[in-house]
Amino acid sequence: MTDSGEARQSVLEPSATTEESEAGTAPRKTEKQRGLWGEAWRDLRRRPLFIASAILIAILLVIAAFPGLFASADPNTQLLSKARQDPSGEAWFGYDHLGRDIYARVIHGARASIIVGVFSTLLAVLLGSLIGLVGGYFGGKTDSSLSRFAEIFLGLPFVLGAIVILSTFNAGIEGNPGTVRVMTQVVVTIGILAWPISMRIMRSAAITSKQQDYVKAAKALGASHGRIIFRHILPNSVAPVMVYATIALGQFIGLEATLSYLGLGLRAPVVSWGIMISDSQNYLFSAPHMLLFPAMFLVITVLAFVMLGDAVRDALDPKQS
Template sequence: MTAPLDVPDPAHPSGPAGADPAAPAPAAARTRSLSRIAWGRLRRDKVAMAGGAVVVLVIAVAVFAPLIVRFVGTPPNQFNSDLIDPVLGTANTPWGGISAEHPFGVEPVNGRDLFSRVVYGARISILIGFLATLVSVVIGTVMGIVAGYFGGWVDAVISRLMDIFLAFPLLLFAMALAGVIPDAAFGLQGNSLRVAILVFVIGFFNWPYIGRIIRGQTLGLREREFVEAARSLGVSNAYILFRELLPNLVAPILVYSTLLIPVNILFEAALSFLGVGINPPTAAWGQMLSSAVQFYSVAPNFMLAPGLAIFVTVLAFNLFGDGLRDAFDPRTH
């Protein structure tokens, strides 16, 4: 006996008898959003996911630094003179003082715990990296979307402004600014003022990088049908910029923000290494590297600890950013 055929129901011509036209479509037939597609691609990229896991770990270490140091290591500014050889000025135990209490060893001369200083240094680097990136993204997005949408003399002025900022000797300016700013200004003092200066210098002068990217994306989007439809309805330019164009720029903004954070972290470390960053004794990775230069031959762990922290953090952000860029770019699949 042959199997019965599915005879179409006259009341439901689109399917077999008993089919409910109001029933939801199968999961495979449902339209997936760009974010779902990108997340699926990102999950398949094991290298990017590993980088993202390290990024989350570094952020968690920075946020919970006091709690971590309470269980491992000693306070970052506590001197442990009993662990230092009074003649040589280095740790009086092998491997630079590495032990269960001091996983990364101790600093020469004063015996401060390297683990706790690296953990607390993550707070400075992550804070400045994120805040400076936020400043760059806000300014760069606004300038880029305005230049790309309006074009003409507006685009010319903003583009030349980008060229000026890109040609600006940022490192020399940061060193000069840090030298002339007093210990208290603008209602801030000490390291709070230093953090504000670093965020301003790094963030305000780095916006052209993302501004150029947003401008290029906007030049293509402004010719799309949805923008023409919005214009035909008589809506304002501000509405088109921030309600029509900006939502379509979220993906590139997110991707290049992730790639800009490690650049800002490296720049902060460079400024701290040159002595124009965070004031001691507050821990900062670049400052620790600067202090370790004269001890690299007798206490290599003093240089390796902050150096590896910078390397791993920057590498993790770059791997995650590259994976995020590939996930949002359909041409790579």
């Protein structure tokens, strides 16, 4: 009786090995599968390059949004008695040729430079992505015509194109056109000259995506072209464009500084790093601090966005090791 009771008990009660195996397999059954962006975010959090660049960009964005928290002085106040004075406890970065506090101007200059970079990137990426989607999806004469049209802008030197566009904008305008108008002109100029790059990236991704089975299935079910483009092709083609946009944002900030240095972009009373660098060109040897600090902030900002773009590219590209 004792043996038979123990046998019945062993049949009714699950064994320890069964419980352990069920416990071991349960997490695998309930674990959610991560998508492309989930895996990318998981990988990015482990990359020191991403963390360092993200911290730098976050600090720069806070400075651009709230410059008064970091510099209480007016960036346009002129004290000619202190013109070109070296850095000191009173003015950490010294004074420029008009006696303006360089530290305050560097802090306040971050706003204009970053705003131009962000909106230029949005314009170039949105315009280029839309044209690239249409050309890559429809192909044929549509793709050929749009590609030839993009090559016109690709073959145009940036500085020459900027001179032509900005001169056209400013034709017939007397005096200072206003801060918002000037910034809009610079944004449109950069966007018009830079959109073909994102167009080519999106076009290549769209051509690859439209060959996939899920797109063919959607066509077989009678889905409209708009639904296929925006519901199926766009979500699976946006990753390389996002990588380009991250890197391009830093490049466009540098382009704004280039245009301002040449006198084609932003102008006083707007405060930007490009204007500060332009003001320092006649005082490179007598007052090198006028060039050093705005150039340093410009280089750090561009480098931060380029490093962020490199980290995002490595995380999104499964071929990278």
